[in-house]
Amino acid sequence: MKRELRKAYRLMRREFGHRNWWPGDTPFEICVGAILTQNTSWKNVESAIANLKAAHVLTLRKIHALSHDELAQLIRPAGYFNVKARRLRAFVDTLVEQHGASLKRLFIGNTTTVRERLLAINGVGPETADSMLLYAGGHHSFVIDAYTKRIFERHGWCGNDADYDALQSLCTDSLNQKRGAEELDYWRDYHAQLVAIGNRYCKPRNPLCGQCPLESLLPNQTCTRDEQS
């Protein structure tokens, strides 16, 4: 199993090259993107981010100063704009009130502590927290998402009942052969590769297309659909 997961990376990497992810010019922008992309396609998030940039408000202080309605309208293309405006505010409020308006300070400490800190913010769940930790904070915290679950389940690497923590443990325990910056890059790119696979090949209702680089890892070539049971 562990070997399978590492082999999967080599196959994806061969197909896509190093993804050099996450889209975002600054750590703060990455955090904003992490909240905006909740249950939403990245395309819509790009347009919301573009609005924030065009309005020159993509900074901690500026967002902090915006009214709810101003913020909500700017991020409208990302969907759930009222909810997400509230969540962005909760995030920047916490930064300002508890961490001296400094992202850097938010990320100081061991990964477990910082993760708890993030999860305590209303609107920041496991995936959002791990995305911030891994891509903005430089912490070794593996990101699990809907793609990860779908791909792992399809390949028999987890059951239908696997929850976030189970999948994260699986990844962490299987992909921890490297150290330091090398592992950080590995985990960042691994998740990026899964997203690429998910966007390209592993859609919910799509059968296998015969093109997916992970196809050779399937336990049973005759099993071509998600919903077998």
Place this chain on the structure above:
DNA sequence: TGCCAGGCCGGGT
């Protein structure tokens, strides 16, 4: 046209 997208929260059992 309906279904889906890189979740998370709050209220009800």
Place this chain on the structure above:
DNA sequence: ACCCGGCATGGC
């Protein structure tokens, strides 16, 4: 401890 409805736009 689960289960579920709600949240909303844009792309195919």
